[in-house]
Amino acid sequence: MEHFFAPVNGIRLHCVSEGAADAPLMLFVHGFPEFWYAWKSQLEEFGKDHRAVAFDLRGHNLSDKPEGVAAYRHKPLLEDLKQLIEHLQAGKEDKSCILVAHDWGGAIAWTFAAAYPQYVNKLVIINAPHTVPFARALASDPVQQEASNYMLLLRHAKAERVLQANNYERLLKMFSRTADGHCALTDDEIPLYLEAWARPGALTCALNLYRASPLYPPTPEDPGAAALKLDCAALTVRVPTLVIWGEADTALGTVLLEGLEEVVPDLRIRRIAEGSHWVIHEQPRRVSAAIREFLQEGNTAPAEKA
Template sequence: MEHHYAQLSEVNLHYVSQGEGPTILFVHGFPEFWYGWKAQIDALSKAYRCVAVDLRGYNLSSKPIPVSAYSAKHIVGDLREFVEHLGGPVHIVAHDWGGAMVWEFATRFPELIRKLVIINAPHAYTLHRELRENPAQREAMDYFTLFRSDKAERVLSEDDFARLQTMFDSWDIGGHRVTREVRKNYLTAWKQPGALTGGLDWYRATKLVPPACGKPNVEDFELDARNHQVNVPTMVVWGERDTALLTGLLNGLDACVPDLRVERIAEGSHWVHHEFPERVNALIDDFLERLCVDSLAVQ
């Protein structure tokens, strides 16, 4: 595995790469970093060039100060420049906040994406609808109130980031133990100067929030599905036990994504790619080129 930096127009992004072949770009969410894709990189780099990036605000990448620097415009701009840096177009696999931004990136720059895999990440159009119409989804995202507050850094870093470490609780459901090394690597990333604030500023910059979070929020603007079309072949992998992003977000998604395949994993949570890495890796390989099918079958 090789470590690199890409100097873009606004930020310097750290990333890792491993393997040769068609490029897969892995894009993480909160509170992860490139290392969150290690199980996918180790398996798929047998036949692909796997690249995993630290997004702006995270780990070893630049951490701009103003909250406005974490708006979709800036992050989508990073993705465009970074894919061009990699020699795109590329396949993209994305999760959580990374997936939310990649949805928008795919809307604006479909020519830079070969195929798209989204793992438990909401499309803006269906998220807007569900936050307006579904009380259960609004309640599920009530944690945004804390994450957008001034006390968020203090609360989330208490007791050696105890609240963030709860994300590991389900990762061994598929038989993979969360080792001390894994915890140490995450703690090291979270403790990078400015990293926790950088990740939280993604929450502070978005307008796609429940009404309880204050203004602006989803009640202050409309979204037209025609303006959020994703015209690239897309597979969505969804852990149905996700308590923050409910399955209602999948309803009507085909109105925005004509070439859509949905794979539901009933026993998986928001962290399904950690809980069932072999299943998720096989789905990714099958959807892309089936280049790893033999080696994945014997894992």
Template sequence: MTESPLARIALSTGISLDVCLAGPRDGEPILFLHGFPESHRTWRNQIEDLSRDHFVIAPDQRGYARSDKPEGVEQYKTNIIVADALALMDALEIKHFTLVGHDWGGAAAWAAALLHPFRVKRLVILNAPHPLIFQRSLIEDRAQREASQYVRFFRSPEAEAGILAMGLEAFLEKVLLGNADPAMLPVEERRAYLDEWKEPGALTAMLNWYRATSLEVPETDEEARLPVWTHAPFPKLRMPTLVIWGLKDVALLPIQLERLTDVVADLRIVTSPTAGHFIPWEEPGTVTAAIRNFLADSGG
């Protein structure tokens, strides 16, 4: 990836983010939101390709890398993360845009599309479950509940100490390389992530994304009922939506693709039987081609 200098952009939400800006300013805008425990770098291959003819915006989200890290779990609630994304586009004077999200960035993207459907022109989701389908599966599907027990650890007060005792290099091996093809994460990218995680307050800030969510993750054998909100009518997304999924994801199982047509009116799904959770860089060609095809089909 050809490194683009990061712009420091102050937001109306009271924080500043480092943001990768690439491509022609008059090009069709695409906002990329990364997940845990990464940064804008997860999109390095897509940025390089799509910035040839699109205006690409890829922030290091709050709590990550060298972007601001406000203290307190409440600072990482989903509505605040969504507000950052909209404030960033406001700062760039962009009204409508294609929104792409992976992992926690995908969770924020789902929420942004639900809360601001007239600003999100198109939605692209990579290995990030729809909130209603995910919550239902955590209660009703034993395999998904078992696969999500790591969330309980990341939420715990002992998580930072446990990760530091393990060592950041071992954490990288377990979380990134253990869930993807290690050959697809070059040494320089590994070093970059380790450097970002060593930023003061970064580890706690990243974990606070897990602690701030209202998602209920019961213990494997715990008796649990669906939260009340899952029984209420849920809005159906109307903008063109593409879901890209690595089927070897051991944390987010293929059940997350079931019943998506109940919550998305205009849906396309692209799956890879050989990619895992970190599909943006594990199979960059698959992802970039899928996004390009989707943009072409939907007028972008």
């Protein structure tokens, strides 16, 4: 795998690529609390016939770490992604890529695909809610509100202290909320994650994603997502989209799939009952097979698959 830094939006993003430079671009966007390594299996698989690239989001691992909550709002995150695609596709008339994203990366990718469809040939989202159904569930669904209460801790000023305690014990426990109760990370991978989290400023930057977002459950003092007035037309994703969903996700319920076709008209959903929020770690071959099938099909959306 090739490691390099891409200059975009006034910062440098650390990237890792597999495959020929002139092959079609496939870009992978990680979530919280991860870094490029989350996509190791997919880089190996899709590097066979694509230029598969994963990168560290701003603030994460080896990428630059702008300070302040405002640097992690959606506009700079979208601009990072736009300029990264332009950098990777330099010299090509068609700038579009296949965009694959999980968790927070998915939140960014949903909005990006709606705003810049010309940059996205096909979209793959893994356990990441679209803004519209997520805001609706956070405002009115008690089960999802309860499942999302962790977001209030991650927004709090004490979050760094809590998550760093006992060598990041609480962050590691997040990876044990799997379908079978075993940690989604191997013994060899845990030190890599600990190293990424311990980089100066990295944890605060990652938490600033939550602090900058208006999507969080309501409290008696703060209406949170219930106060949002969303423009559904501006958030509609019109590119062919595959959503892969580990149904054993304890943080994001399947209620977030309800009504999704209203804002994603060209939609396929692949549910994985034996997968949790960490399905890309638990079922990497199954995830890659679902993506591969999606890439090989035409643009007519089939019925939802179990």
